[in-house]
Amino acid sequence: MHTEDVSKYRAQGGVLVLDSYDWDRKHSLRLNGEWLFYWKQLWVPEVLQLEPEVERAVRYVELPSDWNGLNGPQDIPGRGYGTYRLTIKIAPDVDTLTLKMPYVRTAYKLWVNGELAAAVGEVGAFGNSKPHYSSKVIVVKPQFGTLDLIIQASNSHHRSGGMWDTPVLGSPERMQSELQLNLSIETIVVGGLLILGIHHLSLYAFRRKEKESVYFGIFCVLMGIRSLFLGESVIYYWFPGISWYVSNVLEYICYFIAVPSCLMFLYLVYPHEMKRWPVLVMSWLSVLSTLAVLLLSPPWFTYGMLLYEWAVKVAAVYVVAMMMVAHWRRREGTIFVLFGVGAYLTTLAAEMLYENDRLYAGGITFIGFLIGVLSVSFIVGSRFSKAITTVESLSRQMKELNAGLEQKIRERTAELERINLSLELVNEDLARMETSRRHLLSNISHDLGTPMTLIQGYVEALMDGVVDREQEQQYLKLIHNRITGLNRLIKDLFQLSKLEARQMEFDIQIVDTEELFQFFVERYELELAGAGIRFETSSYRLTPTEGRTTQVRVDMNRIDQVLTNIIYNAVKYTPKGGLIQLQFTVDEHALVVQVQDSGAGIAPEDLPYIFDRFYKKDKSRNTSGGGSGLGLAIAKEIIDYHGGRIWAQSRLGQGARLAFMLPLVK
Structure with missing residues (x-):
């Protein structure tokens, strides 16, 4: 884009002097300035050459501009016709130039040095004009350093008339490139x-x-x-x-x-x-x-x-x-x-x-x-x-979500499988509890009904006087034994209920496993020897401790109660001269205490129920046999409170093994 000021090259009084303009080096020039204008006159070159133009020149028109509203004797409207004229003075050595005509509203004819050079549309007066737009680039040759341009223009089809733009003059090469x-x-x-x-x-x-x-x-x-x-x-x-x-x-x-x-x-x-x-x-x-x-x-x-x-x-x-x-x-x-x-x-x-x-x-x-x-x-x-x-972000999130959903589905499926397995176990537990409930009702009715019937019979015998004086003390002793058994049964039931409701108070202490072992060895060794049963003890460490002690959190009295129930239950079913083994095993995570007897063992159908309330191997026995059927149930609740686990293993004829596990202190 050039920034040269070309305002000095403007037409004045219908004449444009360009004799010093360098056409080869400079851009094409717009023919702006004062053009002669003849309103409502369609002059041809021959007429203008015969008559003095000053007499026919109604006014000058400043281009670029349409002819609407030009000042003069009468106000010029957009529709009409007229003639433009411009004389250009050019250096004599310039022989060929190019003239590019603008789009004239709405028809025109162009004469250059008296010769018709271009015509667009049909120029006519009094509404006879026919409009047309067309691009015209004309090669012109100055005569004696002069270009005489005469343009007839007419407009009957647009609100504005004349040349709203100006012709452009330049060298052929520069005009073509521009x-x-x-x-x-x-x-x-x-x-x-x-x-x-x-x-x-x-x-x-x-x-x-x-x-x-x-x-x-x-x-x-x-x-x-x-x-x-x-x-x-x-x-x-x-x-x-x-x-x-x-x-x-x-x-x-x-x-x-x-x-x-x-x-x-x-x-x-x-x-x-x-x-x-x-x-x-x-x-x-x-x-x-x-x-x-x-x-x-x-x-x-x-x-x-x-x-x-x-x-x-x-x-x-x-x-x-x-x-x-x-x-x-x-x-x-x-x-x-x-x-x-x-x-x-x-x-x-x-x-x-x-x-x-x-x-x-x-x-x-x-x-x-x-x-x-x-x-x-x-x-x-x-x-x-x-x-x-x-x-894209949502798509990426959806992919991640889908991947997450797949993972969640797998997790939920695994969880449902675990829940299903848990439900199966619960169903088994419910079935077992139903069996236990039937056993409970049977045992309660038997263990309470039989002693009460006997007590009632003894009392009626005493009241009827059928008992001799010598036998009264014997009857009273029998009644006392029955009442003592019932009290023991009620006490065990109350203790078990408190354990299940976690309302029993525990005195938890940290005890070394070796001390615990020594305590229970001394506790039962003499008692079992007096019962005519051999008693063996042993302890094992499955992982080397390198001088480090192992400890458990226990309530000594409650653990003693558990072990007493287990050992005396073994004593009950072990014949004279039999063997009971107490074994302590310490591994990386827990202390396992096992009691093995040489009795008759437990039948497989009874094994899942031995830790239930009132469950007894011999369904026909009552409290006179020395047990309420609650000892192992109480032992299970105590071990559960300590965060451990209790279980039983047995084969008929090979004795029974009852064991419990207590977690070590980390």
């Missing part, structure tokens, strides 16, 4: 807008929730189509014969629909800042303007653009203000909108300087507009990127 550059830029812009539009429409096709994509896509497509008719108007290079009416209708409708689409896009992205009513107003205005274009004939539909452009300017100010508010509120993407607006306004200002010969920057408005649209498209891109990131 034209190709401008056409390339505009083609890139058109293609970029169309690609952006189609891209965002396709995004909406795959993700219907993102409605802002469809509005932004419509805006880009419509502005891409409209850009075909702006600037160099590449559409006329591709389709030179396209109808003037069709091209204008397309341009207007695209513009009318694109603006509310852009506003709707911004409203959906920033609903807290952009209000709905401005969008509705522009939408209704767009609908009315579009209907006017479709229903009215030219030039009447072109007047709707005036009102619409004012509305667009107001809407643009409103949008910029709301974007600044959104940026102040730290809304996402506002910096892109403001940057895009800034880029477009900057290039628009440069274009205005170019039109006033202050800066050579023609055609960059298209670049600014494309940069602005690309900047705004980053909003949609960032939203989709976040959506995709969110989807």
